[in-house]
Amino acid sequence: xxxxxxxxxxxxxxxxxxxxxxxxxxxxxxxxxxxxxxxxxxxxxxxxxxxxxxxxxxxxxxxxxxxxxxxxxxxxxxxxxxxxxxxxxxxxxxxxxxxxxxxxxxxxxxxxxxxxxxxxxxxxxxxxxxxxxxxxxxx
Ligand SMILES: [Zn+2]
Numbered sequence: 001x002x003x004x005x006x007x008x009x010x011x012x013x014x015x016x017x018x019x020x021x022x023x024x025x026x027x028x029x030x031x032x033x034x035x036x037x038x039x040x041x042x043x044x045x046x047x048x049x050x051x052x053x054x055x056x057x058x059x060x061x062x063x064x065x066x067x068x069x070x071x072x073x074x075x076x077x078x079x080x081x082x083x084x085x086x087x088x089x090x091x092x093x094x095x096x097x098x099x100x101x102x103x104x105x106x107x108x109x110x111x112x113x114x115x116x117x118x119x120x121x122x123x124x125x126x127x128x129x130x131x132x133x134x135x136x137x138x139x
Contacts, residue, residue: 014026021076021077022042022076025038025042025074029042040070040071040072040073040074041072041073041074042073042074042075043073043074043075045075048075048078048081049081049085051069051075052065052069052081052082052085055068055069055082056082056085056086056089056092058105059089059091059092059105060092061086061092062082062083062086062087062092065082065086065092066078066079066082066083069082090107090109091105091107098110099123099124099127101131102138108123108127108131110123110126110127
């Protein structure tokens with residue numbers, strides 16, 4: 001379908017199954033070499049998983065991965081697809097609530113019945129005994 005002609009059609013064309021997902025950004029769609037939505041590239045279906053994988057490489061968790069994607073690209077259900085994929089990533093889950101080496105992104109996972117000080121102290125002592133004492137500890 002030729003995007004330039006979409007703006008010439010009446011508004012009912014955006015309710016077709018093929019274009020309904022793009023209706024929310026219809027006023028932002030412009031054409032300049034590639035198909036763009038404002039300053040973002042509208043990705044075709046075949047590139048969406050690859051884009052999520054690339055944005056996910058740093059294992060920054062759901063929100064940061066979605067923000068990175070949103071700043072560069074757009075595709076229908078970007079947030080849902082990203083969240084679905086990252087929810088199953090152990091490293092991302094670890095960054096949100098467990099211990100992780102900031103330089104290597106290596107997650108330390110330990111099972112605990114509580115996150116009270118006594119349990120946390122035991123886990124930290126075990127981790128520091130194994131990997132050494134960190135220069136800085138952030139929460
Ligand atoms: Zn991850």
